[in-house]
Amino acid sequence: MSNCHHAFPETQRRGVYRAIHERRDVRSQFLPDPISPEVLERLLQAAHHAPSVGFMQPWDFIVIESREVRASILALFEQENARAAERFSGERQDLYRGLKLQGILESPLNLCITCDRRRGGPHVLGRNSIMDTDLFSTCLAVQNLWLAARAEGVGVGWVSILDPAQLSQVLNLPEHVYPVAYLCLGHVSEFLGQPELEAKGWRSRLSLEELMHANSWGQPFARAFAQGK
Template sequence: MTDHNRPFSEDERQGLYRAIHERRDVRSQFLPDPIPADVLARLLTAAHHAPSVGFMQPWDFIVIDSIEVRQSVLDIFEEENRKAADNYSGERNTRYKSLKLQGILESPINLCITCDRSRGGSHVLGRNSIVETDLFSTCLAVQNLWLAARAEGIGVGWVSILDQQKLACTLQLPEQVYPLAYLCLGYVSEFLDQPELQAKGWRSRLPLEDLVHGNRWAQPLENMQLKTALKIPE
């Protein structure tokens, strides 16, 4: 039996599930310690091994350690964050402004994962009906990197409060390249027991049993064993 066909051991399976459940969007716990080049290379390799529709591999990785570039990105964030705060009023506005939503300068490395929307040409296998599959595929690269980072003890924070056009200009991206995910990477003082937004009372995790449907939307599951495993009441 080749190594690729070898069943995962119980420890390997548990390690994967642990990374999934203990992954966090990190904003406040970054340490200044640099990420060794071989560790960062492993993370990028993990991202590059994500599945992609038509094997188009639309991602590129911009490794950002320049303080000048990161300060420019932080300026974009701060402008957009002020606009975002205006969406809330009263106590919600106060709570929003108290949240730490980026670690652009605190983390030792920033990483922008982009999507080249022309990668693979005008006719990519499997993309005929859903053109956004290049974006979906790039999201899988983000997830691969995030889980690998957790296994390496490295925190990742996704900075989504950014004007994408200004970010693309700052990073000098070609017209067909979309800056899909701007990430902060670094070792951390701790991984929180629960997502930070949940810990601070912004939102709670939805019950899985409320999100699983049977055959059609809003229809009950007919698979009794799955219902039992999910602890869905009769």
């Protein structure tokens, strides 16, 4: 038997995995109820406790409640979304146009998580070979917040159809600060049983087994995994 005395109790482990598997990209289920300051602080603390290369902590958090600012962001989205739709044709384009891909005004709160590319100075421990580790670290902060939000019953939607330069201009970001994630946050009427894009037939989840390799690319990984878990 392996030594697992550092493992969480079973009920707590189940909670962690439940948050992972039930996390959803929310777009259509937002309620107008505000997020309490206590819950928001817990979510931001969770994000702030993400791992980061060289402990650089490159993230900042812009909390956006202003309807005027959000309306400006929505205009940016609509412009980019119209351009994105033109990349598809026929039934695929019709399906794309029927998808709701943002909740900028419907959610009570928007949040932009940014990456300060100068944070930590010119020589950050562990960053000399892969300079984008600051961006990767900021993505971990996004994931921390997302999982904590699911545990709090708060929905999160990532609006990725935005031009970063235009978004930076609206939010007055310094030149060295990059907007990694523009998020919509709020309590929801429900968390869908499966990702919305999967439910609407845009894409299906790949099986874990077909993504596994042993020791090098393309070498089969013999261990079997339970399907659908």
